[in-house]
Structure formats: C-alpha cells, structure tokens
Amino acid sequence: MNNLLKSATWILIAGIGAAAIAGIALNRGEHINTLWFITAALCIYAIAYRFYAAWIAATVLMVDQTRATPAERLDNGRDFVPTNKWIVFGHHFAAIAGPGPLVGPTLAAQFGYLPGTLWILFGAVLGGCVQDMVTLFLSTRREAKSLGQMARDELGALGGTAALIGTFAIMIILIAVLGLVVVNAMKHSPWATATVSATIPIAMIVGLYMRNFRPGQVLEASALGVILLLLSVAGGGWIDHHETLRLWFDHEGLTLAWWVMAYGFAAAILPVWLLLAPRDYLSTYVKLGTITLLAVAIIMLQPTVKMPALTQFIDGTGPIFGGKLFPFVFITIACGAISGFHALIATGTTPKLLSNERDIAMIGYGGMLLESFVAIMAMMAATVLDPGVFFAINSPAGVVGKEAVEAVAKISSWGFPVTVEQMQLLASQMGEATLFARTGGAPSLAVGMASIFGSAFGESLLALWYHFAIMFEAIFILTTLDAGTRVGRFMLQDMLGNIWPKLGETSWLPSVILTSALVVSGWGYFLYIGVIDPNGGVNILWPLFGIANQMLAAIALCVATGILIKSDKFKYAWVTGLPLVWLVIITSTAAWEKIASDNIRIGFFAAAKDLEGKLAAGVLTTEKAAVAPQLMFNLQFDGWLTLFFVTLLWLIVFDMLRVCARYLAGKPVLPLTESPHSPSRLVEDWVRD
Amino acid sequence: MHKLKAFWNIVRHLSGDDAYERYLQHYATHHQDELPLSKKAFFKQWQDEKWQGIKRCC
Numbered sequence: 001m002n003n004l005l006k007s008a009t010w011i012l013i014a015g016i017g018a019a020a021i022a023g024i025a026l027n028r029g030e031h032i033n034t035l036w037f038i039t040a041a042l043c044i045y046a047i048a049y050r051f052y053a054a055w056i057a058a059t060v061l062m063v064d065q066t067r068a069t070p071a072e073r074l075d076n077g078r079d080f081v082p083t084n085k086w087i088v089f090g091h092h093f094a095a096i097a098g099p100g101p102l103v104g105p106t107l108a109a110q111f112g113y114l115p116g117t118l119w120i121l122f123g124a125v126l127g128g129c130v131q132d133m134v135t136l137f138l139s140t141r142r143e144a145k146s147l148g149q150m151a152r153d154e155l156g157a158l159g160g161t162a163a164l165i166g167t168f169a170i171m172i173i174l175i176a177v178l179g180l181v182v183v184n185a186m187k188h189s190p191w192a193t194a195t196v197s198a199t200i201p202i203a204m205i206v207g208l209y210m211r212n213f214r215p216g217q218v219l220e221a222s223a224l225g226v227i228l229l230l231l232s233v234a235g236g237g238w239i240d241h242h243e244t245l246r247l248w249f250d251h252e253g254l255t256l257a258w259w260v261m262a263y264g265f266a267a268a269i270l271p272v273w274l275l276l277a278p279r280d281y282l283s284t285y286v287k288l289g290t291i292t293l294l295a296v297a298i299i300m301l302q303p304t305v306k307m308p309a310l311t312q313f314i315d316g317t318g319p320i321f322g323g324k325l326f327p328f329v330f331i332t333i334a335c336g337a338i339s340g341f342h343a344l345i346a347t348g349t350t351p352k353l354l355s356n357e358r359d360i361a362m363i364g365y366g367g368m369l370l371e372s373f374v375a376i377m378a379m380m381a382a383t384v385l386d387p388g389v390f391f392a393i394n395s396p397a398g399v400v401g402k403e404a405v406e407a408v409a410k411i412s413s414w415g416f417p418v419t420v421e422q423m424q425l426l427a428s429q430m431g432e433a434t435l436f437a438r439t440g441g442a443p444s445l446a447v448g449m450a451s452i453f454g455s456a457f458g459e460s461l462l463a464l465w466y467h468f469a470i471m472f473e474a475i476f477i478l479t480t481l482d483a484g485t486r487v488g489r490f491m492l493q494d495m496l497g498n499i500w501p502k503l504g505e506t507s508w509l510p511s512v513i514l515t516s517a518l519v520v521s522g523w524g525y526f527l528y529i530g531v532i533d534p535n536g537g538v539n540i541l542w543p544l545f546g547i548a549n550q551m552l553a554a555i556a557l558c559v560a561t562g563i564l565i566k567s568d569k570f571k572y573a574w575v576t577g578l579p580l581v582w583l584v585i586i587t588s589t590a591a592w593e594k595i596a597s598d599n600i601r602i603g604f605f606a607a608a609k610d611l612e613g614k615l616a617a618g619v620l621t622t623e624k625a626a627v628a629p630q631l632m633f634n635l636q637f638d639g640w641l642t643l644f645f646v647t648l649l650w651l652i653v654f655d656m657l658r659v660c661a662r663y664l665a666g667k668p669v670l671p672l673t674e675s676p677h678s679p680s681r682l683v684e685d686w687v688r689d
Numbered sequence: 690m691h692k693l694k695a696f697w698n699i700v701r702h703l704s705g706d707d708a709y710e711r712y713l714q715h716y717a718t719h720h721q722d723e724l725p726l727s728k729k730a731f732f733k734q735w736q737d738e739k740w741q742g743i744k745r746c747c
Contacts, residue, residue: 077715079738083702090703100747146742167743174747216732218706272740273733280745281704334747341746348742483745490741549747 010050017043021121024309025114031304034380038299041121041376045369048125053133053365057358060564060572061137065358068680070144070351080144082355082682085362091353092367094284095345096132097291099178099477100335100549101375106441107542108332109382109390110318112310115329116379123330123337124372127579131553132342133364134560134576139347140354141674147347151559153673154566155652155659162652163555167344168491169645170548172519174341175264175484176526177541178477183256183531184440184538185470190249191431193256195236195467196474197249199279200263202228206278218281225282229475233468240431253531260481261524267482268489268516276482283476290472294377294449297456307383307390312414319395319411320439321539322601323593327586331546336375338579340552342368355682381448388418389426389435393444396536397437407436431463439536442473488519529634532627539601544638547591551649554583558656565660566672584653591646595639604639608632708735 020040024032057063074080083091108116139145145153148167152160186193206225214220239245251259267275316324321332335341346364354363382390391411392400400407404420411418427435430447438444446469453465490506492515497504503511530537557580564573597603600610608631614620615628663669701707709728712735716725726734 075715075719077712077719078735081711081715084699086699087702095744096746098745098747178747211729211732215729216706216709218704218708219701222704273736276740277736339747344743345746349744480745480747483740483743486740487743545747 010047013043013046017047024117027309029308031306033302033304034298034384035302037117037305037376037380040117041373044121044125045373048129049361049365049369052125053129053361056130056133056365056575057361060569060575061134061360063137063357063360064677065356066680067357068678068682069140069354069357070675071354072680072682073678074143074352079349080352083353085355085359088350088353088355088359089363089367092345092350092363093370094288095349096339096342096367097287097371097374098335098480099181099473100339100341101371102378102445102473103181103441103542104332104334104336104546105375105379106382106445107320107394107538108329109307109379110311110313110320110394111325111329112314113305113307113379113383114309115314115325116333117376119330119333120336120372120375120379123333124368124375127553127582128338128342128372129365129368130575130579131338131340131556131560132346132368133360135343135556136346136350136354136364137357137360138560138563140351140357140360143675144351145347145673147343147556147559150347150563150673151555151652154559154670155562155655156670158655159555159559159652162648162655163552163559164491164495166340166548166552166555166645166648168488169641170341170545170552171484171488171491172522173526173541173545173548175481175488175523176530177538177545178480179257179260179264179523179527180530180537180541181440181442182474182477182481183253183260183527184438184536185442185446185474186251186256187253187438188250188434189432189470190246191236191240191463191467192470192474193249193251194239195232195471196478198232198235199229199282199471199475199478200275202232203275203279203282206282207274210278211273221278222281222285225278226285229282229286229471230468233464233471236467237431237463254528257524257527257531260527261520263478264481264485264523265516265520268485268519269512272486276479276486279475280479280483283479286472287476290469291374291377294381294452295373297452298377298380301452301456303380303384303452303455305380305383306385307387311387316599316602319391319399321543322599323543323590327589327593328543330586331543331550331590333375334546334549336372336378338550338553338583339371340549340554340556342371343553343556356680378445381445381452384452385444385448386416386418386422388412388416389422389447390444391416392418392423393435393438393447394441395437396439396534396539398533398535400437402437404434404436429462430466432466437536439538441538442470442477445473446470485516485519485523488522489515492519529630533631534624534627540604540635540638543590543594544642547587547594547642547645550583550587551645554580554587554649555652557583558652562656562659563672566663566669567674570664580653584649587649588646591642594642604635604642608635608639611635705735708732 020036023036071080071082105116148160148163151163206221209221314325388411400410408418408420446466449469450462450465454462493504530541557576560576561573593602594604598606600607611628611632659669709731712731
C-alpha cells in the first residue's frame with residue numbers, strides 16, 4: 001500500500017510537470033503566469049533528482065557509503081574536515097553560484113522565454129548536474145585531486161595541459177566580461193557608482209574587525225558589514241541628489257574601466273584578510289538573501305510573463321547579440337544549464353569536506369539544480385518586463401541608434417511598442433538619468449527585480465530596490481573578479497615557476513607584482529576593448545565566454561567518460577558521453593560561425609573586414625574611425641582565440657577517444673588512479689550538529 | 690527553541706564562525722601532546738589557506 005502511494009505521488013508529480021511544460025511550450029499569443037515556470041521547474045527537478053541522480057549514484061558510480069572519504073582519512077582540522085552534508089551543500093552552492101546564471105538568461109531572453117527556459121531545465125538535469133556530480137565523485141575517489149591533475153593522470157599530458165590552459169583562458173575572459181557588466185551598470189550613474197565604491201571600504205572595515213578587533217568573530221563582523229551595505233544603498237541615493245558630490249561619481253565607461261582594473265590589481269596583491277575574504281563573506285550573505293527574497297517575491301506575486309514564447313530574433317538578427325537560436329541560445333545561457341567552471345569547484349574544496357559518498361548526489365546534483373533554479377528566476381525577471389522596455393535597455397546604441405526617439409522607433413517597428421515617455425518615467429522611478437542602451441544584463445535584471453520586489457514589498461521604494469539589485473550584482477561580480485585575478489596569478493606563477501623557479505614563489509613580491517599585472521592586463525585588454533566598442537562589447541565577449549565555459553565542461557566530461565570506460569563501465573558511458581557529444585556539437589558550431597560567418601554581426605573576421613572597408617572608404621564618423629584600428633585588431637584576435645579554443649577541445653576529445661580505444665582493444669593505458677578502499681570509521685549516526 | 694539552536698549552529702558552522710572551536714576539538718582528539726595555535730594565529734592561517742585555490746565561480 002505504501003509503495004502504491006509512493007508510485008501514485010511520483011506519477012502525479014510527473015503529470016503536473018508535463019502539463020506545466022506543455023502549458024509553457026504550447027502557449028501562443030497569451031500572457032502566461034510565472035507560476036507555470038516554477039511548477040514545471042520543481043516537478044522536473046524532483047523527478048530528475050529522485051530517479052536519474054539516484055540511478056547514477058547507485059548503478060553508474062556505485063557510491064559506497066562504507067568507504068572512507070578523503071575528508072575522513074586525511075582529516076587535519078583545517079582544509080580536510082568531514083562536515084555535515086547541509087554545510088557542505090551550503091559551501092558548494094555558495095561557491096558555484098555566481099553572476100553567470102543571472103546574466104546569461106537575461107541576454108538569451110531576446111529569443112523569447114521558451115528556448116532559454118527549456119535549455120535551463122533540460123540542460124541542467126541531463127548535463128550540468130551530471131557533470132558536477134560525476135566530477136565530485138571522481139575527485140572524492142582520488143584524494144580530492146583537481147580536474148587538471150585527474151586529466152593528466154588518467155588521460156595523459158595533453159589532457160592535463162589542455163585543462164590547465166582552458167581554465168586560465170576562461171578565467172581571463174570571464175573576468176573581462178563581468179568587469180564590463182559592472183562598468184555598464186555604473187556608467188553615468190552616480191548612485192550605482194557611489195554604492196559600489198562604498199563596498200570596498202566596508203569590506204576593509206569588516207576585514208579589520210575580523211582580524212584585529214575581534215579575531216575570528218565572523219558572524220558579528222558580517223552582520224555589521226551587511227548593515228553598512230544597506231546603508232550604502234540609501235547613502236548612494238543621497239549622493240545622487242547632492243549637486244556637487246554626485247559629480248565625483250559621474251563617470252564615462254572608460255574611466256570606470258581603469259578604476260576596475262586598478263581595483264583588481266590591488267585586490268590581487270593585498271593580503272586576503274583585508275579585502276578579498278571579508279568581501280566574499282558579504283557577497284555570499286547578500287547573494288543567498290537576495291535569491292531567497294526573489295523566490296519568495298515571485299511565488300507571492302506570481303507576475304505575468306509579457307515576452308512572447310519565441311521572437312523573430314531566432315533567425316539570428318537579434319539586437320543584443322547576433323546569431324541564430326541554434327547554437328547561440330546554448331552558448332549564451334552558459335552557467336544556468338552546464339558550466340565547466342563548476343567542475344573546478346567540485347574537484348577542489350568540496351571533496352575535502354565530504355564526509356560520506358552517499359551525499360554526492362545531493363551536493364553535486366542538487367547544488368546544480370538550485371543553480372538552474374536561479375537561472376529560471378533570472379529568466380522570469382527579464383521576461384516580466386514589457387518586451388519593448390527589455391529591448392530598449394539591452395540593445396546597444398550601435399544597433400538601435402543613439403537618440404531616444406530613434407531607438408524607440410526602431411524597437412517599436414519590431415513589434416515591441418515602447419515610448420520615450422515610458423522609458424523616462426521608468427528611469428526616474430529607478431533613480432537613473434536614462435535606461436537606454438544599458439547593455440550587459442545587470443540593469444535590465446535590476447529593473448525586473450525592482451519591479452517584482454516593488455510590487456511585493458512596497459512600490460514607493462523602486463529606486464532603492466533598483467540600486468539594491470545593482471549592488472547585489474556588483475558585489476559578487478567584484479568578488480569573482482578579485483578571487484579570479486588572484487587564482488589567475490597563482491596559476492601563472494605556477495606555470496612560470498617551471499621556467500624560473502624564483503617566479504613560482506607565491507610570497508616573493510616582485511613575482512607577485514609581475515604576475516598580477518600580467519593577469520590584470522590580460523582581462524583589462526578585453527575590458528578596454530569592450531568599453532570602447534560602440535556595439536557594447538557584450539555581444540562579442542559573452543559568446544566568447546560561453547564558448548570557453550562550454551569547452552571547459554567538455555574537457556571535464558571527457559575526463560569523466562574516459563574514466564568510466566577505463567573502469568569497465570562502457571555500457572553506462574553515455575551518461576557523460578551524450579552531454580559531451582552535445583557540447584562538442586554546439587561549441588564547434590558556434591565557434592565555426594564566429595570564425596567563418598559572412599554576417600558581420602556574427603563572424604569575427606567578417607566584421608574586421610567590413611570595418612576595414614568602411615575605414616578605407618571614409619564612411620565612419622571621426623569618433624568611430626579613431627577606434628577602428630583597435631577594434632579590427634581585436635576582432636581578428638578574437639577569431640584566432642576562438643579557433644584556438646575549438647582546436648584544444650578537439651585535441652582532448654581525440655585524446656580521450658584514443659585512450660578509450662586502446663583500453664577497449666586490450667592495449668596498455670595509464671592505470672586508474674582511484675585510491676584503495678578503506679573502511680569508514682565514522683559511524684552511521686555520526687554526530688550531526 | 691531546540692530547533693532554533695540547531696539552526697544557529699548550522700549558521701555558525703556555515704560561516705566559519707565556530708572554526709576555531711572545531712580546530713580545538715580536533716586538537717584535543719588527535720594531537721594531545723602539542724599546543725594548539727592561538728585564535729588569532731589560527732584564523733590568519735585558516736583564511737590564507739582558504740584562498741589558495743579556486744573558490745568562486747561564474
């Protein structure tokens with residue numbers, strides 16, 4: 001009877017989920033409620049977790065709860081510590097959730113709500129969650145080794161090198177694109193700039209408090225910091241209304257870009273306790289709090305989605321970025337569905353905390369499900385806006401025109417009516433001078449969040465909500481930026497240490513300054529070009545980031561598939577093999593189009609050639625002609641970079657296939673590096689705090 | 690009340706607020722012959738180690 005009841009419940013969940021998906025997919029021409037999306041997402045997640053994740057854990061990976069994990073065997077009370085599964089889940093989720101799942105879906109909403117939503121749901125349950133879970137398992141069985149180390153040990157030197165280069169490259173491009181998002185959110189917005197600047201001294205106060213005033217009192221210090229942050233949002237509004245002070249914070253994009261670079265450099269060489277660690281505490285609390293608040297607000301309010309299911313831009317003519325639905329929706333969503341970066345976390349800190357293998361599904365698979373849900377909420381925040389407003393905020397001036405009248409005429413002609421008055425009213429409600437061409441996704445997400453929060457918790461505070469949302473995005477973008485620069489610095493020191501060992505010493509100041517400067521100039525270059533690009537830069541950098549991130553995911557899946565086959569699990573290799581095939585298809589197609597397309601909005605080389613022709617013919621404005629040579633060089637450089645990424649991807653795919661073919665043919669391959677079984681001594685009812 | 694206390698412990702653990710207490714516990718069970726670090730010194734080392742690798746994602 002009990003079993004029957006259980007089956008009936010799951011059949012009911014499956015039925016509701018299927019109905020919600022059908023409702024979302026088949027709805028045409030009518031406004032649809034966000035509740036449908038939440039229902040569809042929760043039902044799919046529940047079924048995938050209960051059946052697919054459980055099956056992978058039991059049958060494919062064969063997790064063994066009697067086996068001691070590295071956290072238990074190597075327990076040192078510091079980094080290797082067996083930890084309660086909910087705590088590990090919290091750490092893991094806080095580490096994987098960044099700005100990616102917020103920005104990607106916002107940009108992909110130009111295709112309509114449907115394609116992005118479907119990929120966020122199905123990409124996550126069949127691809128992203130599987131990748132995170134399997135890499136976490138493999139690392140747990142290998143003394144918590146990193147992805148790069150596992151690639152080298154199991155596939156060979158080529159795989160290891162590819163993983164290392166891939167990680168470094170993605171870091172540089174990620175930081176550049178995130179820097180651009182922040183710069184675009186602060187451009188000529190004294191309120192946003194003042195608030196974001198205030199987060200730096202606030203972090204330092206928290207850092208000093210934790211280090212010297214009351215050492216180790218993390219919660220006290222963080223509470224103080226969060227209160228100061230909220231005050232800084234209100235304080236930014238005060239500065240914005242102050243006639244002289246506001247000028248101090250009113251800057252061009254380029255000025256802000258130089259400041260962001262200076263900040264990144266300072267953060268990489270300053271001691272972690274002063275800036276990076278306290279900022280990370282604050283950003284984690286603000287991030288978790290805001291995401292929870294957004295979920296509560298959406299469930300309370302159930303706003304209506306105004307974007308159509310599909311827009312005409314699936315043909316590749318979209319204003320936010322060029323390129324057809326296939327493959328660009330998959331490249332753009334990036335982290336909300338599958339993210340190679342997660343494999344670095346799942347093979348880094350998390351396995352050092354895991355107390356029992358049986359929690360792998362909950363932490364690896366479950367953590368990514370929650371991230372996918374964040375992406376669904378970002379998609380809703382973008383699509384509850386009037387489509388006309390959405391496109392007015394996100395379309396670069398280079399596409400719709402610099403003048404407001406020009407822009408609204410163009411956007412209305414696409415069938416998304418919007419007026420200058422409407423945009424002005426919205427801008428003044430949000431406490432901004434203008435909301436036209438605020439590309440990068442952050443301002444439109446903030447408008448969406450402010451309107452949801454405003455309707456749920458008080459309409460009169462729209463401007464405060466807007467700037468709170470900007471602060472929320474900026475604070476963890478800057479955390480990723482400084483943490484990323486620092487990691488980039490360590491990786492570079494590690495690589496250069498092979499040439500000259502002195503450079504590899506992480507505490508030798510000349511090496512620290514040199515490598516930090518190199519990393520900052522790496523991403524600073526892309527940020528600079530992105531800022532001077534009249535088309536907004538995001539349309540170039542985001543696809544490049546998407547390709548790099550999906551490439552890293554493909555590398556992780558290659559390692560996983562190779563190990564499955566070497567462990568005599570050929571018949572289950574499709575679990576990671578199919579997502580791998582799909583990623584290779586979309587990454588290669590996208591890369592091919594970015595390289596070879598004649599369309600100047602898609603192909604890098606075509607765009608460079610077009611610009612060259614226009615420059616020679618003298619049809620560019622003096623302003624554009626001045627930056628044209630730099631843009632041309634950059635477009636060609638990006639083209640070569642894309643080619644490099646896709647070559648790297650294919651090299652590692654072939655290397656993995658070579659290893660598998662040799663193994664299946666009975667020829668010698670590198671042995672499995674799984675650590676031997678040692679029984680767990682943590683008893684079943686291990687002290688749960 | 691009991692649940693509230695449990696929740697507070699989770700928050701403390703998650704944020705690292707109780708890291709030093711855990712370290713002392715670890716010391717008491719595993720290294721009885723050595724003297725543990727002071728709270729300040731431990732916290733310094735704990736924080737520096739925490740930021741050696743990739744900790745944050747996109």
